[in-house]
Amino acid sequence: MTQQNVVVSDTKSGVSLTVFSTTQKPPAAPGGYISIPRRRVLKNLEINGGQRINAWVESMRASSPTHHKSTPSLSQEHNSWILHHPSALDMFDQIIDASKGKQIVMFLDYDGTLSPIVDDPDRAFMSDSMRKTVRKLARCFPTAIVTGRCKDKVYNFVRLAELYYAGSHGMDIKGPTRSSKYNKDSKAEAILCQPASDFLPMIDEVYQQLVEKTKSTPGALVENNKFCLSVHFRCVDEKKWSELARQVKSVLKEYPKLRLTQGRKVLEIRPTIKWDKGKALEFLLESLGLANCSDVFPVYIGDDRSDEDAFKKLRDRGQGFGILVSKFPKDTSASYSLQEPNEVMNFLQRLVEWKHVSLRARS
Template sequence: MRPMREVPSALLARREELLRRMAGRQVALFLDYDGTLSPIVPNPEDARLSDAMRATLVTLARHYPVAIVSGRDLPVLRGFVGLEGVYYAGSHGFEIEGPGGQSFELEEGRALVPELDAAQKELAAGLEAIPGAKLERKRFSVAVHWRHVEVGRAGEVERVVDAVLARHPRLRKSGGKKVFEVQPDIDWHKGRAVQWMLRALRLEGEAVLPVYLGDDLTDEDAFKELEGRGLGLVVRGEVERPTAADYALADVDEVRQFLELLITRAGGTVR
């Protein structure tokens, strides 16, 4: 993966280059939610779209195929975004819903829901003595948030998670911004979900340019999946890390500016 400092800014250094790469092709957009469309906030339930971002997404979806891809539960994600005419991929793509009722749920993941139930109970017991640790149950994962845990005790949280996983070898741990995700240990992630949606939308040909925007480690799977056939844009936020993305955006505000650039490219305006 490319070191962050070598990833050019999509809006500053390489704006014209980026537009040239899109020329003559249909752009399909895949957008992470937290840290991309909405800023990272102390309480995940407060991560709401700004009025400006919502207006941008409404207009964007009139001109391009749009999918929102998130680690959040599908009903929660759909409730936060609240737009018709877009695809939603929740739980890192384990469940997908599109316009007109089209839906997908990974069968192998569904079979492991009872094991996730058991792991959730064990995690709750193990984390009870660690102030600030918080569990968030999703249909296909259990998120262990440690944003509010004392810095010196963060390692304790991970040890509890690892101990539970040792008793549940069919589950795995993935990481994010001050969160551990306990998920089914299946070769499925945001990148696989993007490929599924491209097939479902019949957007697999050379005339289509898939573009993925995301800020977290889980978005790297999508960046890698699109290498050589699409474009990845990483949202830097406050953390610099290696990435497989092609370009960078500084923050949520630059994401909105980039999306507005695409709207202008398509001959539209944000109202």
Template sequence: MRPMREVPLALARWEELSRRLEGRRVALFLDYDGTLTPIVPNPEDARLSEAMRTTLVALARHYPVAIVSGRDLPVLKGFVGLEGVFYAGSHGFDIEGPGGRSFQLEEGKALLPELDAAERELAAGFAGIPGARLERKRFSVAVHWRHVEEVRAAEVERVVDAVLARHPRLRKGGGKKVFEVQPALDWHKGRAVHWLLRALGLEGGDVLPVFLGDDLTDEDAFQVLEGRGLGLVVRGEEVRPTAADFALRDVEEVRQFLERLITRTGGTAR
């Protein structure tokens, strides 16, 4: 477990951060929920603001951009709706980009029938827990418990753990008021970033991968890029263990940071 530490705010330390960008080809990897859009009670309401959409359009003209999310790939593409960027859905199990380039982890595809069975068992287990909601994605089943009474929160996890005990080839991931039942494979957002860097021809030492994310699942990407790239955690006032280098307070600071990348002197284009 990493120690709790105060991560410096990116905008307050912009000159220091900007020096790390000098002479480097920057590639942007962006989480969606909690990073490009605020966390909302109903996940289907997490839409890009017009200001953020405008920023992303401009950003993609200057830098390679990939959206890396736990969202199902078709949902993610529908929410963002931009051409010329890569999309990595289901925590990187399902990737698609311009020119027809795509990737699906074969080991993950082999476990789809087991995910189907787990989904049915989870639905039966949550039938008596008001507020619990399942969201089936191609490579995972999300268990949303934001609207479950606090006294029954532990019961939600017990149901998930009981189902996983019957399906040892699946594992439990976590997020903000959500559990993810997914293939128990060595694949996550960090591995997806590595794949994307190779696919985009951005493995050279002159490239600086920059990852922005807010959730525990984004720590995999921060750790993979530690010492190699730059991680920025969107954390509000929360202080938690993180491998990120800098912090942003909220989605608006994310937008301001991206705007500074667009306008910075000497910004390296594609």
């Protein structure tokens, strides 16, 4: 990474971004907007299209799998799914073989990947052992946290200055503030990328309206993630989901430049710019000087629907792979799977151990 300003343009999306140090003013937001296809109901919910509320609720259920009773048919489905998305722990040796001679770059979601999913999002703490593992990982490979959370909030959870952080689904990116072997030239000057900065007043306005509108629904929680909003319904009685959907829709119908997507028991509201976790992954590779390298091996680990954009980006690039964290079969573009954060930690620990062994073998 250099200390100069670098303009990164994406002709397909119409988005231009500037990499700059923390002492400079953020760039203006890009002007490109995305269309939301009707066929993708389970990913992007229509706000002004007259879609029935019960379709919203069905989509909310589909995006929030719960524990199922074990039946022969479900076991068969799971076994079939595992054949196509085998455990990254079981396939570790094959993964390492594919990465040999290449620069591994790690991209990690936070909630449900590095920390367990909890009822109160403000208490999604990562364990000390996970933090220790991620610190060791960052000493071996360039490492980024890519999350729907506010960047500053997830930094307070992780507290590792040597990482890259991409908050708000990649719309708020900051580089390491502590020098490491992968950012020595930057002299701790952090890169910044904020492609949705013009939306901040709108996001704040919608946040206030949603807080007011949803306060009558017990358990509903609206979280301001700076460049996007999250309406958590994990603690809302399922009988109240229709009511919550109506409340959210009544606010968003006045804001056509915002779109609504879903995660695990959460509704996500974000700008309709052509930006997602996949774009953030590309931006970070560009910042590392690895975007056009044939010997780069990106690994993205995540559990949520928004991580699919990054999984698909890796498939399109034909480099590296995605790992989905899930106990249940899901449609995914990830190549491998892990069941829970403890398995993620085990996988990361094995990567670190392999790196140490390979370095000793060279010396």
